[in-house]
Amino acid sequence: MLNNKVAYITGGTKGIGLGIASVLLNAGMRVAISGRNLDDAKAAAAQLSSDPSKVLAIQSNVRNFEDEDKALQEVKNHFGQVDLVVANAGLGHFAPVDELSVEAWQDMIDTNLTGVFYTLKASVEALKKSEGYFISIASLAGTNFFANGSGYNASKFGVVGFTQAAMLDLRKYNVKVSTIMPGSVKSHFNNHDPGDNDEWKIQPEDIGELIVDMMKMNPRTLPSKIEIRPTLPK
Ligand SMILES: NC(=O)c1ccc[n+]([C@@H]2O[C@H](COP(=O)([O-])OP(=O)(O)OC[C@H]3O[C@@H](n4cnc5c(N)ncnc54)[C@H](OP(=O)(O)O)[C@@H]3O)[C@@H](O)[C@H]2O)c1
Numbered sequence: 262m263l264n265n266k267v268a269y270i271t272g273g274t275k276g277i278g279l280g281i282a283s284v285l286l287n288a289g290m291r292v293a294i295s296g297r298n299l300d301d302a303k304a305a306a307a308q309l310s311s312d313p314s315k316v317l318a319i320q321s322n323v324r325n326f327e328d329e330d331k332a333l334q335e336v337k338n339h340f341g342q343v344d345l346v347v348a349n350a351g352l353g354h355f356a357p358v359d360e361l362s363v364e365a366w367q368d369m370i371d372t373n374l375t376g377v378f379y380t381l382k383a384s385v386e387a388l389k390k391s392e393g394y395f396i397s398i399a400s401l402a403g404t405n406f407f408a409n410g411s412g413y414n415a416s417k418f419g420v421v422g423f424t425q426a427a428m429l430d431l432r433k434y435n436v437k438v439s440t441i442m443p444g445s446v447k448s449h450f451n452n453h454d455p456g457d458n459d460e461w462k463i464q465p466e467d468i469g470e471l472i473v474d475m476m477k478m479n480p481r482t483l484p485s486k487i488e489i490r491p492t493l494p495k
Contacts, residue, residue: 263476264289267340269333271295271323271380272350274305276448276455277398280465281347281472282309286316288473293317293336295350323350323376329383336387343387345476348380349398351416353451358411366412373416374423381427385436392435394476397424398468399440401488417442421486428485437483439475443468444490461495 268285272278273294282292286309294309294316296302302318310316317339321332336343351373354365377397388395402410403417421440428438446468447459468489475484 263473266290266344266476267293267336267342268345268347269293269295269319269336269343269384270347270349271321271329271332271376274298274301276450277443277446277465277468278347278349279305279308280467281349281469282316284466284469284473285345286310290345291315291317291340293319293332293340295319295321295323295332297322323348323379324371326379326382329376329379333383333387342391343384344391344393345472346380346384346388346393346395347398347472348377348396350376350380351398353413355409355413355451357409361412369412369416370419373413374419377420377423385431388431388436389434394437394439395424395427395431396438396472396475397440399424399442401442401444401490403440403442404488425486428483432483435480437475437480439483439485439487441468441471442486442488444488445494461493462491463489 268290270278270282273282274296282294285292294305299320306316306318319332319335321328323329381395397420399420400417402414403421406414424440431438443463446463447455
């Protein structure tokens, strides 16, 4: 049932976004992935498939609305439709609040929170047309606050609230909206170099499988806010 449906994933060059893209492709979907640098996006797309009818690489910084608007136009021009948008791009800076720089705060709020709004704003009419699905990748940090996390917590609490309110606004158009709140995931987050010691974590592909299940769910039921965590944290 997912065959030839089209997904756009922000921050698809590595980590969670790339893992989601590979699972969606295997499920028969066509996939566009974005990142801040076109060469990086193209390299990630080449990893996924050499077939341009299946994969599209896009340069877009989610901090700029014009970039996101152009990105969605590219997806529509290339594939003709948009059925799923995953607002995944994000980053973290961690420091006690009295030491957190203005730049680090702005980077997180602009990327993790405003970026998700820009992605929804740029895609919402296409999603109304396809009666599609918008999913934000928030975090357990969107409900659990912790020391050194003030800026990251603020951005992710914001994304959870934003996505839930958007869900109430858009369901009358048969647009489904959900937020996924993962705990530790194996990725490059916060300059981490993923390796064998990360096997206890959620794997990016697991989030892809979750999204496939969400897409296949009977449309009368909407899992609007989903927490996932490693079964056995170290
Ligand atoms: N890893 C975890 O444990 C974990 C847990 C909960 C939630 N999350 C969330 O999951 C999402 C993905 O993170 P990850 O763990 O996969 O980290 P990652 O491996 O560092 O990947 C981050 C992705 O976001 C992209 N990105 C960053 N800033 C961007 C911007 N301004 N515009 C466009 N793309 C941008 C990066 O692309 P380029 O560098 O190529 O631009 C990259 O593809 C984030 O929202 C993060 O907060 C992660």
